[in-house]
Amino acid sequence: MNEFVISGLVKRRAEMAGEIERTQDRLAELVNDLEALDKVILQFDPKYELATIKAKAFRPPEDWSKRGEMNRVVMGILRQAKEPLSTRDVAAALMRRRALNMGDEKLFRLMTRRVGASLRDRRNMGVVRSLSGPGMYNLWEIAR
Secondary structure, eight states: OOOHHHHHHHHHHHHHHHHHHHHHHHHHHHHHHHHHHHHHHHHHHHTTTTTGGGOOOOOOOOOOOOOGGGHEEEEEEEEOSSSSEEEEHHHHHHHHTOOOOTTOHHHHHHHHHHHHHHHHHHHHHHHHHEOOOOTOOOEEEEOO
């Protein structure tokens, strides 16, 4: 039995290591592309302050949650939770997993609304349940 577990874990580790390498390669490519853009900008305006260019926040497409991706992530977060979570907690965990800008309050509110809709749908299906939380907050957990 242990040999199958070890074999599966070794395989998963190898996959993750490969994914990390691909991500690092892609990051290096992006850094090189950014440096090339900086050089072109400075060719046109040598005094341009590149530091004044703010990074543009990633915005998920409007139909992101319609493809089932959000539901899968939300359910994964609840499965791993040690205790019931608020909608905001689930939304924050989702944003961290998807590397979304946690400082973007508008995006956080949008994702909280979408997570809430996903959770209510799953509650109606009997997959999750809501509990009364502090104040007017619901806490969510996998239905047992």
